[in-house]
Amino acid sequence: MKSSSLNPIIVKELRERFRSKKTVWTLALFLLIMGGIPLGFLIVNPIKAGSLGQNKDLFVISAALHYAMICFVAPALTAGAVSGERERQTLNILLTTQLSPRTIIWSKLFTSLAFTSLLVIASMPLYSIVMLYGSVSPEQLLTLALFFGVNIMFLGSLGLFCSTWIKRTAVSTIIAYGIAFFFVVVTGLLFLFLGEILIQLTPDRSLQQEVWGRPELQYLAGINPVIVLFAILGETVLPTIRFDFTPWLFFSCFYLVLSILLVLWSAYLLRPIRRKWWSWKK
């Protein structure tokens, strides 16, 4: 056995994770779902020489499926990171070592991200099937990868935050999914409803389509992952939104900042003795 000078939590987490059978099953199941659906599509729509490079459906389906899987896996992987230690009664010991809460949080996040990324990378070859159909540009693929990366990061830190904040893993997982649901679905619905209400309030018919270009609505659309995903894929959703900014760039910045805030907040919550802002007076 080699002792390493790497961060001890990362070493330990990787050891624990890759020695458990659950990990193998998760990976297998993930690949089965990710591979099965494009394969089914391939059987239903056999490749015809004439239509090569024109069918984008498979790309859209694969990307949407990938995104759904990330939403499903990423929060669950981190939602037990801290509460699991608490439930196993190892957290207190960990906190009496020289590891600072911030190191603990970052390393936990890092290992979960590493595993989710492994899932994504392991399923990347499936995109080669997508490539057969063509009509996807390399830039689109790269942006898509970045989009997935940002989502993994955000959902991971969200799960981690819930895990630090709430004592029980089961509850923290549910809450993490709940908050993720808010960002993924509720912001989209909010966007649609607000847009519709504003249209109803606009008496002038010729101006009605202008509503979708209002900055508030643009920002709201920019933080909804589903709308941004479709924007990246070049597909149009119901109302046509004209973005004055690059949606994926805005999206990435917004969620990266949010992730960093969540991570810092988690580290603060994990501190056994919290230095309050007024404590310098004492």
Next chain:
Amino acid sequence: MIETIHLSKSYGKVQALIDLQLRIEQGKVFGFIGPNGAGKSTTMMILSTLLEPTEGEAFVCGYDVRKEPAEVRQSLGYMPDFFGVYDNLTAVEYLDFYAGAFKIAPHKRSSLIADLLELVNLSDKAEAYVDSLSRGMQQRLSLARCLIHDPQVLILDEPASGLDPRARIELREILKQLRCMGKTILISSHILPELAELCDDIGIIEKGRLIACGGLDEVSIRARGVTLMMVKTLRNHHRAALILAENMFVEDLEENMDGFRFRFIGSDHQKAELLQKLIEAEVAVSYFGESSENLEAVFLAITEGVAGR
């Protein structure tokens, strides 16, 4: 080494610790005794920088637990009353993880870990998975874990709970070895006799207050002349009951199948007289001595005796 000044802790309305004044010198083994909910774990968690005191100050090796937590953590090893181990790690990897957590250089670790496993008699289990070890082995492994950064102070919260008598004796031997190494040890327990042999000083805590503190004989029950006694008789049970009930030093007389249990508040001399009387009355005494089976009762007698002072 360890010092607390007017230390108090309340959880909402519950006052878990009230104005605790404690001072433990270097190299001493201090036994912390008290019933459930007395505040032992609370004190230990405050000293280990896991809880913030509501009032007062606490120092470990001269470092303030509130202001210099990193230094405090470096100088103490804490073993909680309940703790878990990680799955899928071997004993060596488990210790290696904590060695890493204390930033011990990788090339020093393997010999250090081997030494520690030797100390706690787990060398043959080095490659076993920690979750497959028995409770007693896990307890010893955890003790090795406390020692990984060679702390000066050890804080052990009920290290003997859940252990069988043999494991307790083994643990005590290890602790004696640690005492010889010059560590300052704070150890808690419900049971006085368990600590009696090991500790230099003991402190008795009840409902958050330190009610007695000092050397063992100062605090112990014998100095105060209160003992929980047990008498077993074969014949003339009723005559014995009469004699015991009449004796002015006998309190709380309890009668059971083959004998009696009571609190004796007299001296050894008066104890001998009582036995004499029983024998003169032709009671067949098969046992006459301190009750050993019910340590909780002994413990209760101690705390009552001290509190009523």
